[in-house]
Amino acid sequence: MTERMIKAVAFDIIETTVSLEPMRERLMGLGLPGNSLELWFASSLRDAFGLAASDRFQPFKDVLDAVLADMLEQSGLAGSAEKRAEVLKGMAELTAHEDARSAFERLSEAGVRIFALSNGAAAVTSSLLQRCSLSNFVDRVISVDEVRWSKPRAEVYRHAVEIAGLRPEEMMLVACHPWDVHGAKAAGLLAGYVNRGHRFPTTMLQPDVESGSLLQIAEDILTLGK
Known part of the structure; x- marks a missing residue:
């Protein structure tokens, strides 16, 4: 029997495995318009990237909070630290995409190890996975x-490989963010892109598998290299 090519999959969590949509109502509760969700998260990622590119680091929760404070100020809205903290609690109360559990089950049944690799804090991510019945x-x-x-x-992707005790080519990252897929590929891992209607940029290192479905990504992973 041929040894399986991919021994572990590291799933990005926010937007890939769970939906950010429940945060929209929380932001609107502060008086922000409904389309603020996408701007808030994209701006937070931008700032996290800027820190990383300049050899600096701040916990992502702090980045999210700082961007939220700026958006509220720019909109002329009051948003105390307490109110913002209450909104950010919602990041631990997100819901899984419909096909997340079936994808996890499929890989687990096939003997592929699953890791969660997140820009978020471990405690929040663990709580989120437990809430979504994915932690097992x-x-x-x-x-x-x-x-x-x-x-x-x-360094992030190589750390994941080290934790798993594998070679980079034995681990795949699955993400719906092209920058995340590109980063994993640049670090020597394989990568799966969950496109959800968005084309992968031609300027970046290309994914090994691509689909709009997490379950189909899982199926493709199991057949890759056979």
Whole structure:
């Protein structure tokens, strides 16, 4: 029997495995318009990237909070630290995408180890996975806080490989963010892109598998290299 090519899969969590949509109502509760969700998260990622590119690090929760404070100020809205903290609690109360559990189950049944690799804190991510009934499938939650670099720094992906005790080519990252896929590929891992209607940029290192479905990504992973 041929040994399986991919022995572990590291899933990005926010937006890839769970949906950010429940945060929209929380932001609107502060008076922000409904389309603020996408701007808030994209701006927070931008700032995290800027820190990582300049060899600096801040926990992602702090980055999210700082961007939220700025958005509220720019909109002329009051947003105390207490109110913002209450909104940010929602990051631990997100819901899984419909096909997340079936994808995790499929890989687990096939003997592929599953890791969670997140820019978020380990405790929040663990709580989120438990809430979504996914924690039993996950070997370990790996947070960027452990290496004090944000994705897509290569150190983050290499840390995940080291934790798994594997070679980079034996682990695949699955993410819906092209920058995350590109970062994993640049670090020597394989990568799966969950496109959800968005084309992968031609300027970045290309994914090994691509689909709009997490379950189909899982199926493709199991057949890759056969």
